[in-house]
Amino acid sequence: MDSWVIETRCIHSLIKVFPDQDLTATPYKKGSALSNETFSFQVAYRAKGKMIKDIGIEIETQLLDSLEPRVVGLVPSELPCYEDPDEWILRSTPGLYPDPLLPITEEGVIAFPNQWRSIWITIHLEGKSVAGLHPITVRFVNQEGEVLGTEEFKLTIFPQLLPEQKLIHTEWFHTDCLALQYNVNVFSEEHWELIESYVETAGRHGINMILTPLFTPPLDTAVGSERPTVQLVDVRKEGENYSFSFEKVDRWVELCKRKGIKYFEFAHFFTQWGAKSAPKIIATENGEQKRIFGWETDAAGNEYKAFLAQFFPELNKYIKSRGLEECVYFHVSDEPSLEHLESYSKASQLINQYVNEYPVIDALSDFQFYEKGLVKNPIPSNDHIDPFIMNEVPNLWTYYCCLQTKDVSNRFFNFPSSRNRIIGFQLYKFGIAGFLHWGYNFWFTKLSKAKIDPFRNTDAGYSFPSGDAFLVYPGETGPIESVRMEVFYEALQDLRALQLLESVIGREEVIRFIEEGLEKPLTFSEFPRENDWILIKREELNRKIGVMFNNKIAAESQ
Incomplete structure (x- = not known):
């Protein structure tokens, strides 16, 4: 032997x-x-x-x-x-x-x-x-x-229980990638079964918000091309009039709620990086299904404005009829920069006249968009978040993606897992309300030009560092989870444990506990680099929770 x-x-x-x-x-x-x-x-x-x-x-x-x-x-x-x-x-x-x-x-x-x-x-x-x-x-x-x-x-x-997760957490769910990877028709029964399996895995890992494709999301798409149609709203066009059916939206909402999803972010109503065009929208006209809007549609044009003027009141009726008023979030356009300020401003004004009672969230990193009132709930990246923190933006979210490579948390293959998990402590200290990431299952190359085999290509066709584009792999009948996904969920549990301790000793004492022994206060770019710090701090946190709750019970029994 x-x-x-x-x-x-x-x-x-x-x-x-x-x-x-x-x-x-x-x-x-x-x-x-x-x-x-x-x-x-x-x-x-x-x-x-x-x-x-x-x-x-x-x-x-x-x-x-x-x-x-x-x-x-x-x-x-x-x-x-x-x-x-x-x-x-x-x-x-x-x-x-x-x-x-x-x-x-x-x-x-x-x-x-x-x-x-x-x-x-x-x-x-x-x-x-x-x-x-x-x-x-x-x-x-x-x-x-x-x-x-x-x-x-x-x-x-x-014996103590973690409190329910307060953080709103979304990892963008790409339904078209499921259909192509498994070679099934969009919204066929086989597709719905896959959607349910992948949503269930998301829900079990603290993902409680889902990207909901009322219309095909205009994300990561090359100008002039299009991604497979994954449109939940059925549209009928008769002359200048439109009618809408929300039957598939109903099925989507019921399925997601059953699997732990609490919030629904409606996919963007304008194209990425500038809000210059309308998303792809399919309608039935004269008995034929055809694309009525897309890259050729001016986002500020009268035709799309007229469509939205008819659509949003019907969507609002649907939201209220299903009791979703506290559960829905809207997007204008993803990741605008200062050069897009004018076009984004027009799109934002158009959206907000119809959805002013609901949160509008967008990933952006220039404070001017918020300062000018163009987005109510900005989502800056974790390496551009400082001005938003300093100006005490309420209900602040954050995100990271392929560009957040220096001095901040992220979850690339070649990053130590402690750099993934540290974000739980950061989210707690700064009272972050939500976290967004674009890649739950993006199994395409950059700009969605071709599908990939995620077991052979992990960088979206040599475009993004491995670990950015997806958290799950396609198994035979459902998702295969990843080390990165499990570690990020550990971070979310750290966050909840800190919130539990806060319920007993208060927020200031918890922050003092986190930063005890650190040379500098914890920020999104200043934090311990060692695995041992997180492990030791979490063990101390568990023991402190046990002691504090035992003391509380003893005091209440006297």
């Missing part, structure tokens, strides 16, 4: 295990969670001699019903970063990166000689498990039942 040796090591969820790199991380043998958290750790493994196939994973614990083991798969990155990354990255070279969380099949796993791989173990507590210490034993066994390696992890469960 000397040549059949598996080396194993328990490690935390913030370590990325590369097959071509030695694992120097200190073993991580214990952790804690509140009683309705999702908690993850890893068991890294490698063969010390020859390759071993068909290894089974056996787990022994009282938490078995709540436990989900998966293999951390490897995917290629040809563009891990742009040409000038900052210093806080894992590597800048192309190669295989750990990201998809793959199911463990009947064939088990393979231990490669001198290549570290890892098993990702997720515990979905959901408030069902008994508080206290819970050992978790993970064994690697061969086909004969012989144990090749063993690790034990100890999870302490605190």
Whole structure:
């Protein structure tokens, strides 16, 4: 058996295990969670001699019903970063990166000689498990039942519950990518089943707002081209008059609510980067379906204005009839810059005369758009947020994408996972109301010119750093989650835990607790770079919550 040796090591969820790199991380043998958290750790493994196939994973614990083991798969990155990354990255070279969380099949796993791989173990507590210490034993066994390696992890469960998520969180959901990737017709029954599966996964990871394509979203589309039609509103045109059916919108809303979605952001009513044109809109006219608006339609022209003048009152009736007044958000145009100020201004004024009672949100980074009253709820990127914070913009959101590569949080393949997770503490300190990202499942090349295989191309056709365009991979019947998705959800749980502590000791004390020992106050660009800081701070947070709530109960009982 000397040549059949598996080396194993328990490690935390913030370590990325590369097959071509030695694992120097200190073993991580214990952790804690509140009683309705999702908690993850890893068991890294490698063969010390020859390759071993068909290894089974056996787990022994009282938490078995709540436990989900998966293999951390490897995917290629040809563009891990742009040409000038900052210093806080894992590597800048192309190669295989750990990201998809793959199911463990009947064939088990393979231990490669001198290549570290890892098993990702997720515990979905959901408030069902008994508080206290819970050992978790993970064994690697061969086909004969012989144990090749063993690790034990100890999870302490605190009885307190995380509060419900307050943060509004959207990752743009691309329904056309689902249809093309799975080769099904848009809004066929097969498509609706896929939508439900992907929405369910989103809802379980703290995504509580969904991009809703009343009309095909005018996003990431080359000028003059178009993305597949994914229009929920049926439009009928008779002369200059329009009528609208919201049956598919109804199905969409009911499905999403059932899967944990609380908010609906209606896709943009004007094209990206300037609001100069109308989105693609399909209507039935004289019994024939045809495109009535698109790139050729002047956004400020009378024809589109007349359409919107008829559409918005009907949409408003629908919203009120379904009790969605507190749940809907509108977009004008995505990511305008100062050169688009005039066209965006016209589009904003047009929209706001009809939807003034609802929030209008747009990703933009120049404070002038807000200062001039052109957008009620701006969403600046996390590297342009300071002027908005200094001016105390209410209900402030933030976002990041491919351009936020220096000194701020993001979730690229080559970023350490701590740089992904730190955002939970930042969102808390600055009272951020919402977080937006454009890529839940964008499986196209840049500008949607062609579809990609996300397991082979992870950078949108060599356009965006790997990790920007999507959080999930297409499995046979539904989504395959990613390391990045799980770590971001850990950040959202950190945020909720801080809010729980605030309910007992107040906001100022929580911020003091966060910044204790830091050389500089926490900002979106100044924050600890070490994995250990987040892990230690979260353990301290859990213990502090336990003590404070016990003290509160004791005081109330006297």
